[in-house]
Amino acid sequence: MPIEENPPVHGGKIPHRTIGRLSLYRRQLGRMGGPDGTHVYSHQIADICGVTPEQVRRDLMVIGCSGSPNRGYPVAELVSDITAVLDGPEMQRVALVGIGNLGRALLAYFTGRHPKMSIVAAFDSDPEKADRIIHGCRCHPVQRMEEIVRAERIAVGVVAVPAAAAQGIADRLVAAGVRGLLNFAPVALRVPNSVFVEDIDVTTSLEKVAYFARAGKPATA
Amino acid sequence: MPIEENPPVHGGKIPHRTIGRLSLYRRQLGRMGGPDGTHVYSHQIADICGVTPEQVRRDLMVIGCSGSPNRGYPVAELVSDITAVLDGPEMQRVALVGIGNLGRALLAYFTGRHPKMSIVAAFDSDPEKADRIIHGCRCHPVQRMEEIVRAERIAVGVVAVPAAAAQGIADRLVAAGVRGLLNFAPVALRVPNSVFVEDIDVTTSLEKVAYFARAGKPATA
DNA sequence: ACTTGTGAACCATTTCACAGCT
DNA sequence: AGCTGTGAAATGGTTCACAAGT
Numbered sequence: 511m512p513i514e515e516n517p518p519v520h521g522g523k524i525p526h527r528t529i530g531r532l533s534l535y536r537r538q539l540g541r542m543g544g545p546d547g548t549h550v551y552s553h554q555i556a557d558i559c560g561v562t563p564e565q566v567r568r569d570l571m572v573i574g575c576s577g578s579p580n581r582g583y584p585v586a587e588l589v590s591d592i593t594a595v596l597d598g599p600e601m602q603r604v605a606l607v608g609i610g611n612l613g614r615a616l617l618a619y620f621t622g623r624h625p626k627m628s629i630v631a632a633f634d635s636d637p638e639k640a641d642r643i644i645h646g647c648r649c650h651p652v653q654r655m656e657e658i659v660r661a662e663r664i665a666v667g668v669v670a671v672p673a674a675a676a677q678g679i680a681d682r683l684v685a686a687g688v689r690g691l692l693n694f695a696p697v698a699l700r701v702p703n704s705v706f707v708e709d710i711d712v713t714t715s716l717e718k719v720a721y722f723a724r725a726g727k728p729a730t731a
Numbered sequence: 732m733p734i735e736e737n738p739p740v741h742g743g744k745i746p747h748r749t750i751g752r753l754s755l756y757r758r759q760l761g762r763m764g765g766p767d768g769t770h771v772y773s774h775q776i777a778d779i780c781g782v783t784p785e786q787v788r789r790d791l792m793v794i795g796c797s798g799s800p801n802r803g804y805p806v807a808e809l810v811s812d813i814t815a816v817l818d819g820p821e822m823q824r825v826a827l828v829g830i831g832n833l834g835r836a837l838l839a840y841f842t843g844r845h846p847k848m849s850i851v852a853a854f855d856s857d858p859e860k861a862d863r864i865i866h867g868c869r870c871h872p873v874q875r876m877e878e879i880v881r882a883e884r885i886a887v888g889v890v891a892v893p894a895a896a897a898q899g900i901a902d903r904l905v906a907a908g909v910r911g912l913l914n915f916a917p918v919a920l921r922v923p924n925s926v927f928v929e930d931i932d933v934t935t936s937l938e939k940v941a942y943f944a945r946a947g948k949p950a951t952a
Numbered sequence: 953a954c955t956t957g958t959g960a961a962c963c964a965t966t967t968c969a970c971a972g973c974t
Numbered sequence: 975a976g977c978t979g980t981g982a983a984a985t986g987g988t989t990c991a992c993a994a995g996t
Binding site for chain 2: 524526529530533534537538558559560561595596597598602604610611612614615616618619620623624627665666668688689690691692696697698699700703704705706707708710711712713714715716717718719720721722723724725726727728
């Protein structure tokens, strides 16, 4: 029997949109878990997260959570099951490249906020910024990037540099062993097939909003 | 039903993912239009933008662009056709709410960059920030938001406030006539059905990257 | 009566495959 | 030979509808 089991519990592939929603569910559950309700119904999660109840149930099913009718899902178990999927066993180390306005905002936003993920090093080509500590994160000259990424076993990189520099940075991060990138630069990064890239393109998003604000929202939000 | 303008050609609905890619195509075309090539092939656009050639052709077809075999698509016409769809006739005015680290980064990034879209007013609940000009944008106390949004006929709002404040701000923006929101707060905004919301959730995106960096990238990027 | 769990239908979007043009 | 334009098939994801649990 070729049953493929992994360090975490879930056996199979998790649809990629589901991962995003699980992150959402967990955050909102953390916010509501407290008063006394130890259980939630799928429709409550759905309301808070802006999705449908059956979507919630399906997502939870995928990661092997189950609830009981007329009691709902146990909050604590839900959170820990989602965490088992999303976070993996050890602290996830992240490198930030580009300490401009955006980079600093990211540092401010993230520092110390996440129990299982931390921006452990930041890099910039401006030597002014090197060897300082910004929002609790040590900054380095970009020349030392490979060395530090390797030494710290960093697997995730955040690209917050100008468009022209982004591809070069991505290449170097990948060469240093990074396997996932969050890219804020408005270019499509070319990376080997095994590396995952998520783009956040603020200009495109704003243009989309402007378009639909004018043309009328499509049926699906 | 308010302003219904009849832009050049495209008769029907444009699929919502297509809008995002058109924004991308236009930006990259602007960057490449210069040397001498007045025409591009779909596969060239595709390469630069990280999509497939047939996707490009379909997107362009939707907005009524056509190219000729063995010459490709005329760049200038492409850009102006995309612009006709995305930008609409007049300058699109945008309001920013929340002048924290992120808000300031957005102002720095956007000011004066876009020919048809401009952040014309920013708001914050901190009176320290009111009535100053940051990165060329006038800042106001949040109390005056409705008044100014209405007076300036602002149709797009950017929500860059803490989670707890986001829903209240969204309600007030919508009441003041905004029809599209770009939401950076990690909550699902409840808005009337006619208002379009695009979420940018950095934490979720990072968690997604961390997950796929660990678990292996899915087939589609 | 209200919930969960889930096969099946449905829908949007992408990709295939190829005819037609130059 | 290599491109565009586009029906048709495939894919991926969401919603429906309902059986079963409590």
